[in-house]
Amino acid sequence: MSYKIRSRIWIEAKNHVLLGEGRVQLLKAIETEGSLSKAAKNLGLSYKKAWSLIDSVNKSAKEPVTINSTGGKGGGGAELTAYGKKLIAAFDEINQNCWNFLDLQLSKLEEL
Numbered sequence: 781m782s783y784k785i786r787s788r789i790w791i792e793a794k795n796h797v798l799l800g801e802g803r804v805q806l807l808k809a810i811e812t813e814g815s816l817s818k819a820a821k822n823l824g825l826s827y828k829k830a831w832s833l834i835d836s837v838n839k840s841a842k843e844p845v846t847i848n849s850t851g852g853k854g855g856g857g858a859e860l861t862a863y864g865k866k867l868i869a870a871f872d873e874i875n876q877n878c879w880n881f882l883d884l885q886l887s888k889l890e891e892l
Contacts, residue, residue, distance in 0.1 A: 783889050785882045789875060798840040799871045803833055807860060807868055810834075810846060816858045834858075841867065 790800035797803070809819035820830035838844050845864030849857045860868075 783886055785886050787878065787882060789878055791871065791874075793840040793842075796836060796840045798837060799867065801875070803837055804868055804871050806830055806833055807837070807845060807864060810858050811860045811865070814857050814859060816846075816848070819858075 788801065791798045806819055806823060806825070809822050810816055813819045813822060816830055816834060817827050820827050823830070825833075834846055838846065841863070843863040844861055845867060846858050847861055
């Protein structure tokens with residue numbers, strides 16, 4: 781028999797979700813696209829939903845994770861701060877460590 785362990789992690793701060801897989805995907809898309817609207821479009825999110833998620837992260841984090849520039853001739857943009865990049869890297873490492881741990885636990889079931 782083949783077993784699977786399913787799990788999702790998220791990190792909370794000030795009783796609000798700081799980071800989870802969806803927020804991290806959005807932050808990575810902002811880094812790639814250089815724009816919140818383009819990142820939202822790529823992930824199939826409305827701009828309002830994406831803005832709300834980023835606003836929530838920025839309010840929960842100890843430092844801003846994005847820098848936004850207002851529109852002009854070339855339009856506005858968004859980029860990650862150095863802190864935002866470190867936060868993503870930390871989340872990815874924590875998430876991977878969780879999966880590695882769960883894989884070890886799964887082997888205990890398969891040995892029964």
